[in-house]
Amino acid sequence: DILERPEGLDLGGKLREVTILMSDIRGFTTLCEQLEPTEVVRVLNRYLGAMTDIILSYQGTIDEFIGDAILAVFGAPQHREDDADRAVQCALAMQAAHEELNRQNAQEGFPALHTGIALNTGQVIAGNIGSERRSKYGFVGHAMNVTARIEDVTRGDDVVIADATLQKLRGHYRIDDSREIRAPGMDGPLHIHRVLGDLP
Amino acid sequence: DILERPEGLDLGGKLREVTILMSDIRGFTTLCEQLEPTEVVRVLNRYLGAMTDIILSYQGTIDEFIGDAILAVFGAPQHREDDADRAVQCALAMQAAHEELNRQNAQEGFPALHTGIALNTGQVIAGNIGSERRSKYGFVGHAMNVTARIEDVTRGDDVVIADATLQKLRGHYRIDDSREIRAPGMDGPLHIHRVLGDLP
Numbered sequence: 001d002i003l004e005r006p007e008g009l010d011l012g013g014k015l016r017e018v019t020i021l022m023s024d025i026r027g028f029t030t031l032c033e034q035l036e037p038t039e040v041v042r043v044l045n046r047y048l049g050a051m052t053d054i055i056l057s058y059q060g061t062i063d064e065f066i067g068d069a070i071l072a073v074f075g076a077p078q079h080r081e082d083d084a085d086r087a088v089q090c091a092l093a094m095q096a097a098h099e100e101l102n103r104q105n106a107q108e109g110f111p112a113l114h115t116g117i118a119l120n121t122g123q124v125i126a127g128n129i130g131s132e133r134r135s136k137y138g139f140v141g142h143a144m145n146v147t148a149r150i151e152d153v154t155r156g157d158d159v160v161i162a163d164a165t166l167q168k169l170r171g172h173y174r175i176d177d178s179r180e181i182r183a184p185g186m187d188g189p190l191h192i193h194r195v196l197g198d199l200p
Numbered sequence: 201d202i203l204e205r206p207e208g209l210d211l212g213g214k215l216r217e218v219t220i221l222m223s224d225i226r227g228f229t230t231l232c233e234q235l236e237p238t239e240v241v242r243v244l245n246r247y248l249g250a251m252t253d254i255i256l257s258y259q260g261t262i263d264e265f266i267g268d269a270i271l272a273v274f275g276a277p278q279h280r281e282d283d284a285d286r287a288v289q290c291a292l293a294m295q296a297a298h299e300e301l302n303r304q305n306a307q308e309g310f311p312a313l314h315t316g317i318a319l320n321t322g323q324v325i326a327g328n329i330g331s332e333r334r335s336k337y338g339f340v341g342h343a344m345n346v347t348a349r350i351e352d353v354t355r356g357d358d359v360v361i362a363d364a365t366l367q368k369l370r371g372h373y374r375i376d377d378s379r380e381i382r383a384p385g386m387d388g389p390l391h392i393h394r395v396l397g398d399l400p
Binding site for chain 1: 212213214215228229232233236237238239240241242244245248249251252253256262264265266267268271325327328329330331332333334335336338339340341342344345352384385
């Protein structure tokens with residue numbers, strides 16, 4: 001696993017253009033209060049397991065699980081011409097996988113999960129980040145923070161992408177609900193779009 | 201390391217009362233744009249290394265580095281009566297350590313780092329969270345999210361604590377700037393306080 005043994009990567013820090021994917025479960029903290037702790041972890045881990053498999057199958061790099069949130073990038077350590085397209089297709093596949101996941105949840109008496117997914121594309125610094133005792137291949141930069149701000153405005157079942165991601169797409173997708181958002185710490189408005197799926 | 205080999209913990213998920221510490225560097229994304237990528241990683245890793253040593257010396261559990269942010273808890277896997285006090289003392293020690301850190305940064309021509317630190321106390325679900333391929337001892341719950349909302353309003357050099365943390369403190373501290381904040385996803389206002397240091 002290149003993330004566990006990242007020999008040969010530039011660990012000191014290198015600028016990379018990546019498409020960043022951030023997802024989290026809507027209303028997850030309410031779920032934490034409704035279910036037993038062991039049930040929360042069972043539902044969460046099944047979800048994270050299914051999403052991990054999908055992200056890896058689209059050659060995404062999982063940066064972090066942060067509670068119920070997943071942070072992944074496409075384009076580092078390895079750049080590919082279709083990084084943005086694979087990220088969008090991955091997000092659509094993640095949403096599609098909820099049907100089966102929620103069928104399993106319903107069978108066991110658990111509520112359905114609905115996830116908002118945000119994508120952004122930009123330059124980040126990739127490198128081995130952390131302390132001597134604990135470090136990992138990770139990412140820092142403004143584009144990471146912007147992704148979190150887009151994530152804040154996504155709703156359940158949505159895939160929302162920054163205009164920077166749209167500009168990089170080679171495939172054709174059904175887009176709607178294009179709009180501007182403003183958030184603290186961002187210079188000017190940010191244009192975002194909702195992706196409904198591939199064009200037929 | 202109990203986090204790497206957590207045998208004997210209740211990995212399936214257990215409710216724990218913890219004090220959560222979240223810190224991040226003010227203006228870090230600007231720094232990312234001003235310095236070379238290798239310099240950013242050098243400055244960041246020196247900072248994370250120093251903070252890690254302090255957190256571990258106060259028996260905190262580091263949950264995550266998220267870019268320049270640090271998420272740690274006091275009270276899991278092991279509960280101690282003075283969890284909240286150790287968390288506050290740790291945060292004060294982290295701020296105090298910036299003097300030496302910034303002296304080193306200045307010597308190498310790097311700008312000073314200023315960190316905002318937020319603390320909150322509450323019930324979280326602790327367990328082994330993730331996928332089969334990638335899991336770790338981690339934490340979920342409303343109290344984690346509330347900590348991030350407090351972190352959003354901290355300024356550089358500040359230690360800001362939730363009223364829930366203040367109520368758990370056994371020691372005596374100099375407090376000022378007590379106020380209420382409101383944030384999306386929170387029921388009602390949240391009372392927060394700035395901690396200036398131990399009482400003499």
